[in-house]
Amino acid sequence: xxxxxFLFSGRIxxxxxxxLLALAAPLVAQQPALDGFVPMDQLAQREVLPxxxxxxxxxxxxxxxxIGYVFTIWRRLARVEQxxxxxxxxxxxxxxxx
Amino acid sequence: xGFLGTVWTIARKDLxxxxxxxxxxxxxxxxxxxxxxxxxxxxxxxxxxxxxxxxGILWVGIAFSGxxxxxxxxxxxxxxxxxxxxxxxxxxxxxxxxxxxVGVLLLMLGVELFVVPIIGxxxxxxVTRAPWLLAGLLAAGxxxxxxxxxxxxxxxxxxxxxxxxxxVLLYPITVPLVIAGVRGTASIFAVEPNLAVAQAWxxxxxxxxxxxxxxxxxxxxxxxxx
Amino acid sequence: MQxxxxxxxxxxxxxxxxxxxxPFLIDAAPYEATMGLVQRIFYYHVPSAMVMFASAFVxxxxxxxxxxxxxxxxxxxxxxxxxxxVVFGLIVLVTGPLWGIKAxxxxxxxxARLTSSLVLWLIFVSYLLLRRFAGAGSxxxxxxxxxxxxxNVPFVYWSVNVWRTxxxxxxxxxxxxxxxGLPFYWCAGAFACLYVxxxxxxxxxxxxxxxxxxxxxxxxx
Numbered sequence: 163x164x165x166x167x168f169l170f171s172g173r174i175x176x177x178x179x180x181x182l183l184a185l186a187a188p189l190v191a192q193q194p195a196l197d198g199f200v201p202m203d204q205l206a207q208r209e210v211l212p213x214x215x216x217x218x219x220x221x222x223x224x225x226x227x228x229i230g231y232v233f234t235i236w237r238r239l240a241r242v243e244q245x246x247x248x249x250x251x252x253x254x255x256x257x258x259x260x
Numbered sequence: 261x262g263f264l265g266t267v268w269t270i271a272r273k274d275l276x277x278x279x280x281x282x283x284x285x286x287x288x289x290x291x292x293x294x295x296x297x298x299x300x301x302x303x304x305x306x307x308x309x310x311x312x313x314x315x316g317i318l319w320v321g322i323a324f325s326g327x328x329x330x331x332x333x334x335x336x337x338x339x340x341x342x343x344x345x346x347x348x349x350x351x352x353x354x355x356x357x358x359x360x361x362v363g364v365l366l367l368m369l370g371v372e373l374f375v376v377p378i379i380g381x382x383x384x385x386x387v388t389r390a391p392w393l394l395a396g397l398l399a400a401g402x403x404x405x406x407x408x409x410x411x412x413x414x415x416x417x418x419x420x421x422x423x424x425x426x427x428v429l430l431y432p433i434t435v436p437l438v439i440a441g442v443r444g445t446a447s448i449f450a451v452e453p454n455l456a457v458a459q460a461w462x463x464x465x466x467x468x469x470x471x472x473x474x475x476x477x478x479x480x481x482x483x484x485x486x
Numbered sequence: 487m488q489x490x491x492x493x494x495x496x497x498x499x500x501x502x503x504x505x506x507x508x509p510f511l512i513d514a515a516p517y518e519a520t521m522g523l524v525q526r527i528f529y530y531h532v533p534s535a536m537v538m539f540a541s542a543f544v545x546x547x548x549x550x551x552x553x554x555x556x557x558x559x560x561x562x563x564x565x566x567x568x569x570x571x572v573v574f575g576l577i578v579l580v581t582g583p584l585w586g587i588k589a590x591x592x593x594x595x596x597x598a599r600l601t602s603s604l605v606l607w608l609i610f611v612s613y614l615l616l617r618r619f620a621g622a623g624s625x626x627x628x629x630x631x632x633x634x635x636x637x638n639v640p641f642v643y644w645s646v647n648v649w650r651t652x653x654x655x656x657x658x659x660x661x662x663x664x665x666x667g668l669p670f671y672w673c674a675g676a677f678a679c680l681y682v683x684x685x686x687x688x689x690x691x692x693x694x695x696x697x698x699x700x701x702x703x704x705x706x707x
Contacts, residue, residue, distance in 0.1 A: 217526050220531070223580050224581060253704060415627040419616075432612055479629075
């Protein structure tokens with residue numbers, strides 16, 4: 163079962179959450195920039211349900227999800243390639259001893 | 261023995277085993293009836309069933325009890341390790357698949373024979389309004405469901421957590437069949453029935469069946485070859 | 487293998503640049519008459535949906551190749567593509583309701599396209615569940631699910647479509663005014679580049695994992 167460790171493993175989700183939290187900080191800081199193109203005063207009068215937060219949530223979710231996913235792949239890749247290098251080294255040593 | 265002869269031999273083997281114990285027939289039927297009962301608590305308001313509830317409950321009952329039957333049929337084969345023997349015998353893979361399919365199909369259709377009148381009784385569904393059309397919808401829907409189900413249940417025989425994975429895989433993939441079955445049946449049962457619509461859904465079901473059967477026959481060989 | 491890993495940074499940095507520029511283009515696009523600001527979700531929502539459906543076909547085709555040729559690369563492609571269907575599907579299923587609550591007044595509508603996206607997403611979640619929990623030899627089973635998943639895309643869409651439809655139709659994209667068309671195609675390009683880059687990276691991960699398993703097996707011998 164060890165080999166199918168993707169997407170559901172607790173450790174990976176843990177790192178996803180941590181990664182998202184780390185990424186959330188700059189994104190929250192970006193908020194005014196996103197708000198910049200929304201003329202709030204015009205919106206408030208015309209629309210019952212404010213669209214600005216919805217658009218903001220949608221865009222930030224897309225960015226976070228994509229960055230988070232790429233981050234998990236990168237983490238998993240780093241770990242697997244590290245293991246692979248270690249095993250291959252051991253294999254070489256073993257072959258040398260024989 | 262020809263191809264069809266082999267198919268029938270395998271199907272008959274299952275039916276004989278079943279006829280001796282009647283385990284699957286009794287448990288599946290009882291399960292289908294209890295599903296109907298459980299649903300009636302939420303879909304009967306003020307003593308009268310909601311619109312289209314009967315059609316939905318009928319198909320949910322069929323899908324649930326069908327999953328149960330599929331799982332148990334292959335569990336039997338697994339316990340006695342008989343499918344391995346079957347796969348080792350000089351029989352073409354498609355014949356094995358079709359044999360198992362016919363066995364499951366006859367069992368499911370037998371259960372439907374009881375469940376449909378029960379639905380008619382409990383939910384005042386006009387099951388006799390267009391009996392041939394209803395039978396066609398049920399048969400076509402069951403063929404498609406059993407075609408996909410037999411393939412997946414056979415594949416999952418050697419897998420871990422097969423009991424959970426069978427419904428997990430089966431229900432999303434059979435969604436088109438369920439939609440067509442429920443909508444077709446609902447347009448027969450409706451206060452103002454529309455049989456032309458039911459016929460359209462029936463032809464859609466037949467088309468799905470053809471595609472699913474072809475795919476399953478094609479996939480069964482490579483998957484069961486190991 | 488080497489040329490493929492050279493492509494990854496190209497696609498990923500192209501995608502990063504395009505994504506970074508996209509808010510400015512979207513900002514410059516005109517307001518849509520009936521839906522107003524919330525329509526701007528469209529520029530990310532629709533490309534994600536396109537990538538999701540494309541990925542389902544990539545997975546299905548790779549599964550067919552695996553069933554016929556038993557090539558482990560095809561299996562790795564199928565797995566990578568299935569995981570991406572789930573990731574982009576999640577984006578579609580989250581941004582869709584955010585648009586819907588404004589445009590339709592409810593989070594979820596049993597509309598044709600929403601329902602078929604949900605069903606497709608569920609099929610590929612079940613694919614991942616199978617690969618995660620079925621244990622050894624699940625590659626073959628997963629390939630069968632991939633084939634059925636791909637074949638199901640038009641069926642699900644068709645059957646749900648006959649059942650009900652209130653979603654903006656596909657010809658919306660064709661009839662876009664040029665000021666909306668540019669950001670849309672820009673975003674579609676960004677998502678496509680990102681998809682290729684991430685798919686290749688995920689593929690490399692899977693192949694490294696296969697190599698690792700092979701190396702472990704060799705150590706044990």
